Amino acid sequence: MSVQQxxxxxxxxVNVGLPSFAQAIQEVKTPVVHLEWSPPAQGxxxxxxxxxxxLVSERVDAANEEAxxxxxxxxxxxxxxxxxxxxxxxxxxxxxxxAGPPIAWGEMCGxxxxxxxxxxLFEGWASSADEAxxxxxxxxxxxxxxxxxxxxxxxxxxxxxxxxxxIVENQAYGNRAYSNMNEGLGKVLRFGAYDExxxxxxxxxxxxxxxxxxxxxxxxxxxxxxxxxAQALHMGDEVHNRNVAASGLLFRRxxxxxxxxxxxxxxxxxxxxxxAGNDHFFLNVSMASSKSMLDAAHGIPGSSLVTAMARNxxxxxIRVSGLGNEWLTAPAPDIEGLYFPGFSAADANPDLGDSSIxxxxxxxxxxxxxxxxxxxxxxxxPQDAVAYSREMxxxxxxxxxxxxxxxxxxxxxxxxxxxxxxxxxxxxPIINTGIAHRKAxxxxxxxxxxxxxxxxxxxxxxxxxxxxxx
Amino acid sequence: MSVQQxxxxxxxxVNVGLPSFAQAIQEVKTPVVHLEWSPPAQGxxxxxxxxxxxLVSERVDAANEEAxxxxxxxxxxxxxxxxxxxxxxxxxxxxxxxAGPPIAWGEMCGxxxxxxxxxxLFEGWASSADEAxxxxxxxxxxxxxxxxxxxxxxxxxxxxxxxxxxIVENQAYGNRAYSNMNEGLGKVLRFGAYDExxxxxxxxxxxxxxxxxxxxxxxxxxxxxxxxxAQALHMGDEVHNRNVAASGLLFRRxxxxxxxxxxxxxxxxxxxxxxAGNDHFFLNVSMASSKSMLDAAHGIPGSSLVTAMARNxxxxxIRVSGLGNEWLTAPAPDIEGLYFPGFSAADANPDLGDSSIxxxxxxxxxxxxxxxxxxxxxxxxPQDAVAYSREMxxxxxxxxxxxxxxxxxxxxxxxxxxxxxxxxxxxxPIINTGIAHRKAxxxxxxxxxxxxxxxxxxxxxxxxxxxxxx
Numbered sequence: 001m002s003v004q005q006x007x008x009x010x011x012x013x014v015n016v017g018l019p020s021f022a023q024a025i026q027e028v029k030t031p032v033v034h035l036e037w038s039p040p041a042q043g044x045x046x047x048x049x050x051x052x053x054x055l056v057s058e059r060v061d062a063a064n065e066e067a068x069x070x071x072x073x074x075x076x077x078x079x080x081x082x083x084x085x086x087x088x089x090x091x092x093x094x095x096x097x098x099a100g101p102p103i104a105w106g107e108m109c110g111x112x113x114x115x116x117x118x119x120x121l122f123e124g125w126a127s128s129a130d131e132a133x134x135x136x137x138x139x140x141x142x143x144x145x146x147x148x149x150x151x152x153x154x155x156x157x158x159x160x161x162x163x164x165x166x167i168v169e170n171q172a173y174g175n176r177a178y179s180n181m182n183e184g185l186g187k188v189l190r191f192g193a194y195d196e197x198x199x200x201x202x203x204x205x206x207x208x209x210x211x212x213x214x215x216x217x218x219x220x221x222x223x224x225x226x227x228x229x230a231q232a233l234h235m236g237d238e239v240h241n242r243n244v245a246a247s248g249l250l251f252r253r254x255x256x257x258x259x260x261x262x263x264x265x266x267x268x269x270x271x272x273x274x275x276a277g278n279d280h281f282f283l284n285v286s287m288a289s290s291k292s293m294l295d296a297a298h299g300i301p302g303s304s305l306v307t308a309m310a311r312n313x314x315x316x317x318i319r320v321s322g323l324g325n326e327w328l329t330a331p332a333p334d335i336e337g338l339y340f341p342g343f344s345a346a347d348a349n350p351d352l353g354d355s356s357i358x359x360x361x362x363x364x365x366x367x368x369x370x371x372x373x374x375x376x377x378x379x380x381x382p383q384d385a386v387a388y389s390r391e392m393x394x395x396x397x398x399x400x401x402x403x404x405x406x407x408x409x410x411x412x413x414x415x416x417x418x419x420x421x422x423x424x425x426x427x428x429p430i431i432n433t434g435i436a437h438r439k440a441x442x443x444x445x446x447x448x449x450x451x452x453x454x455x456x457x458x459x460x461x462x463x464x465x466x467x468x469x470x
Numbered sequence: 471m472s473v474q475q476x477x478x479x480x481x482x483x484v485n486v487g488l489p490s491f492a493q494a495i496q497e498v499k500t501p502v503v504h505l506e507w508s509p510p511a512q513g514x515x516x517x518x519x520x521x522x523x524x525l526v527s528e529r530v531d532a533a534n535e536e537a538x539x540x541x542x543x544x545x546x547x548x549x550x551x552x553x554x555x556x557x558x559x560x561x562x563x564x565x566x567x568x569a570g571p572p573i574a575w576g577e578m579c580g581x582x583x584x585x586x587x588x589x590x591l592f593e594g595w596a597s598s599a600d601e602a603x604x605x606x607x608x609x610x611x612x613x614x615x616x617x618x619x620x621x622x623x624x625x626x627x628x629x630x631x632x633x634x635x636x637i638v639e640n641q642a643y644g645n646r647a648y649s650n651m652n653e654g655l656g657k658v659l660r661f662g663a664y665d666e667x668x669x670x671x672x673x674x675x676x677x678x679x680x681x682x683x684x685x686x687x688x689x690x691x692x693x694x695x696x697x698x699x700a701q702a703l704h705m706g707d708e709v710h711n712r713n714v715a716a717s718g719l720l721f722r723r724x725x726x727x728x729x730x731x732x733x734x735x736x737x738x739x740x741x742x743x744x745x746a747g748n749d750h751f752f753l754n755v756s757m758a759s760s761k762s763m764l765d766a767a768h769g770i771p772g773s774s775l776v777t778a779m780a781r782n783x784x785x786x787x788i789r790v791s792g793l794g795n796e797w798l799t800a801p802a803p804d805i806e807g808l809y810f811p812g813f814s815a816a817d818a819n820p821d822l823g824d825s826s827i828x829x830x831x832x833x834x835x836x837x838x839x840x841x842x843x844x845x846x847x848x849x850x851x852p853q854d855a856v857a858y859s860r861e862m863x864x865x866x867x868x869x870x871x872x873x874x875x876x877x878x879x880x881x882x883x884x885x886x887x888x889x890x891x892x893x894x895x896x897x898x899p900i901i902n903t904g905i906a907h908r909k910a911x912x913x914x915x916x917x918x919x920x921x922x923x924x925x926x927x928x929x930x931x932x933x934x935x936x937x938x939x940x
Contacts, residue, residue, distance in 0.1 A: 235715050235843075236706050236876075245705050248715070248721070248722055249718060251718070251721070255746065259739035259742060269729035272725050272726040275722075276722040372876035382876050382877060382880070406852050407852060407877070409852060410852070
């Protein structure tokens with residue numbers, strides 16, 4: 001075809017890159033499709049070179065194959081409940097665990113400082129909030145990330161030695177993961193509240209709820225979590241910000257066993273009422289389940305699989321299978337969301353909590369197509385929810401064989417984030433999340449969507465390339 | 471525009487009617503959209519004339535406006551549980567109620583004869599199955615449709631005097647509706663089984679489950695069903711063939727109240743286990759809820775609103791608001807479905823049960839877009855499920871303000887079938903349904919989709935036109 005022939009035809013134009021070119025063509029009324037494209041790694045040539053190395057590395061591909069097999073074959077099972085000090089690896093007497101990457105007391109955000117203060121009061125290490133804060137600042141209480149102890153916790157995510165924790169075992173590989181128990185909404189420790197209402201609920205959870213769940217699981221457990229979560233995805237949950245179906249399924253499973261356990265019947269009724277009144281009761285179980293699946297795929301040399309995304313309210317950090325215990329961090333982003341009446345973006349703390357472990361395994365934002373009703377909570381339309389689930393397939397090594405999405409014709413949810421694909425496509429993982437007030441103890445002020453910071457993935461690409469070159 | 475100009479342009483053709491015209495145009499590569507169309511009432515000129523009268527009748531429109539207001543403003547509330555004889559209007563000592571339009575013992579299908587036999591044994595009116603059948607054939611037991619007593623029951627739908635029944639009150643209008651309690655799957659009375667396993671379960675339901683639910687509702691009720699069903703629709707139920715979410719929500723609501731009721735704790739545990747093991751526990755509550763909403767819109771002179779669709783396994787019948795207690799019937803259709811292993815269409819009984827009250831109110835097949843996962847049970851794709859919900863909007867007077875569908879951008883489900891629209895469009899209501907074995911007592915053999923017979927609606931159009939002419 002000659003150039004003349006080309007221009008005699010009606011043109012259909014695909015524009016790649018700068019949208020202004022497309023605008024110019026649209027102005028002369030030619031149909032145009034604009035594809036967003038920008039150079040990988042925002043044009044940083046060093047990262048681009050490292051990315052190119054990783055993308056053609058057979059060693060990385062082989063390591064990822066092993067990592068993804070381990071991820072997809074996980075069999076998380078809810079085994080029981082025990083006090084943190086008794087079961088969490090390397091938990092110590094004067095130690096508190098927190099969400100996200102490591103952070104010192106002085107650097108922590110308001111809600112996390114509040115939760116640390118509350119946990120010290122709950123443990124009886126101090127008798128006033130001032131004393132608790134001084135103790136925390138003195139360094140006499142060790143503060144470590146949950147993720148260093150096979151644990152996860154939502155929002156501030158604080159776990160103290162005498163708190164009851166869920167025990168999830170990945171029975172395909174034998175590793176275990178842990179999470180604290182969900183306190184419900186309102187004034188709660190995970191948003192940094194620590195008044196008497198909060199502390200007395202924590203004592204009741206330690207003395208009644210935890211033992212009740214332990215006994216119910218002895219009689220009615222263990223509970224296989226893979227089919228339970230799969231079922232909840234067909235019931236409108238994405239098991240991060242919507243857990244109403246999964247909470248109901250767990251309730252239905254444990255309530256009869258609780259009645260058979262011979263507990264005091266007033267306590268039984270109080271426990272069932274507490275569970276029945278908390279649509280997020282399952283969240284922490286879901287998180288421990290995801291953690292147990294991802295930990296089995298962690299530590300494979302050369303693998304570019306993301307095995308954790310977590311936020312401490314100041315920094316957003318990721319961990320990568322082939323990078324061991326390194327954290328790749330960037331400032332925690334602000335959240336685009338819907339605010340509860342009386343609150344606005346000015347009240348919001350930056351992104352906080354270990355709950356993005358859900359997205360890391362392919363749930364939460366990655367499974368939003370399963371939960372169209374969640375857009376009433378986090379914003380957007382049901383069509384957006386489906387679009388996010390599709391988009392995430394660009395950055396994962398495959399689709400989950402366990403967790404399927406009816407709205408995508410029962411295709412598996414995008415699962416197994418590859419740092420290479422994130423940097424190469426420029427598509428950052430999408431996360432559904434709650435929004436904490438920036439001041440300790442006010443609580444949740446909204447919910448919304450946030451993208452993981454690209455800088456974490458770029459740094460990870462560079463570090464993995466350096467490590468492979470060693 | 472001249473004809474010549476017309477033919478010089480590129481043609482886009484909309485073809486209405488015979489698809490062969492469209493094929494011819496497609497063969498010459500012109501874009502063509504084929505709209506299915508056939509003359510109303512399959513070309514019967516008498517029905518067509520009656521339809522034309524009704525379609526332009528201001529009286530019908532005014533009556534429908536009132537009927538639909540009453541339907542949409544319904545506030546069904548689960549009040550309690552009591553024995554049928556104590557609460558069902560005009561229930562009598564030697565009376566059994568059954569599903570669908572009226573039918574004599576000798577005409578009944580296998581599963582319904584089995585259920586009648588079982589109910590007679592359960593009531594102790596006979597001591598053997600042969601004796602029970604002779605008694606039924608003798609006319610000494612009155613057999614009447616549930617719908618004549620403000621009641622509904624799934625499949626054979628048999629309600630006997632001492633069975634416990636759910637009491638639902640439509641608090642906007644004060645009318646009540648009733649349904650029996652769900653026995654679970656397997657060998658059950660509603661599929662015509664009546665061996666000792668079935669009868670002993672019915673006795674336990676009468677002596678333990680019914681009283682337990684009555685006490686739980688005294689302490690934890692009444693339960694507003696409109697928001698509960700609305701929530702279940704956002705959790706993947708359509709509350710006809712999928713009730714797992716609604717059953718869980720009801721369980722969660724009643725379990726703590728049951729524990730507070732001071733029952734024997736072994737009975738409490740058995741009740742909770744029974745509820746927890748039955749994903750269809752809510753079905754009968756859902757049916758009574760729909761019945762209570764539709765009855766409030768029944769009996770409005772001139773209204774062409776359908777207020778019941780019900781099947782006795784031989785006939786399919788509808789009732790229309792403006793036609794009082796008349797039934798418009800046609801032979802019960804066969805169901806297109808998926809069969810459980812070992813069964814096929816040859817085993818299937820024609821369409822059976824009062825459960826199509828769900829579709830009559832806009833749930834079930836009309837709300838399939840809410841329940842994409844149900845296609846694994848009834849056949850088709852998630853896209854089909856959405857298409858059915860859209861299609862049904864052609865034959866209803868509006869969309870439910872109570873029940874919304876996330877997949878249709880939270881639009882209301884098509885609610886309020888108009889006989890005129892059914893006949894005019896040729897679109898028959900779609901129903902999700904279980905499939906019973908044609909022999910008594912074998913049980914459920916599959917599930918699928920069925921269309922209400924057009925003849926019922928055509929007859930209704932004629933009858934309503936005749937009635938208006940009187």
